[in-house]
Amino acid sequence: MSSEVVENEFEFYSKAEKYWKDVPATVDGMLGGYGHISSIDINSSRKFLQRFLRDGPNRTGTTRALDCGAGIGRITKRLLLPLFKTVDMVDVTEDFLTKAKSYLGEEGRRVRNYFCCGLQDFSPEPNSYDVIWIQWVIGHLTDNHLSDFLKRCRAGLRPNGIVVIKDNMAQEGVIMDDVDSSVCRDLDVVHKIIRKAGLHLLAEERQENFPDEIYHVYTFAMR
16 A cells, blocks of 8 residues: 555655656656657547447536646646536646646636645535546555545536546556655555545556556546
């Protein structure tokens, strides 16, 4: 569990905040130098998401989405704004949210809120979102904070809404990254945290066509 590798919680969070303050507010910066994989990522995410947006009795709505750990709005711009009427963004780095306002262009008018906040301190507005998208950010939360955040996300869903996590998965156990002050968990640990939050897994998929040298990336849908 993350408690075994995170020795000082305050330091874990403050070091990460400091790290991101020095990262360029670009797509390449958001993806740690892997900007070239952005299109592969977005296309796979769109396919994954669209299965829930198709017609049917339990279809997920398309009124409002929340982008967690949104950065400059890479996912908001290319995945969420094309599919949802309005989007809210939350990120801990103010400079990224400032940059988002120009990066998103005209369509950015449909971003209703830019919340500058760490997810450990953020509460989505209850019963408000059709989709809460959480990508490449869960490693910045301790296990307890992640479980608690997911509980708050569950309360933030509208009827038939879903929470989606897309993130790196370790082969085994929990690995600490001292550079950006984050952890990478294996599938078992993530499944346990999802269950602890009272969420039910609807779909799970491994990302294909990413470079061999990076962690395996999985996408989970739950409610």
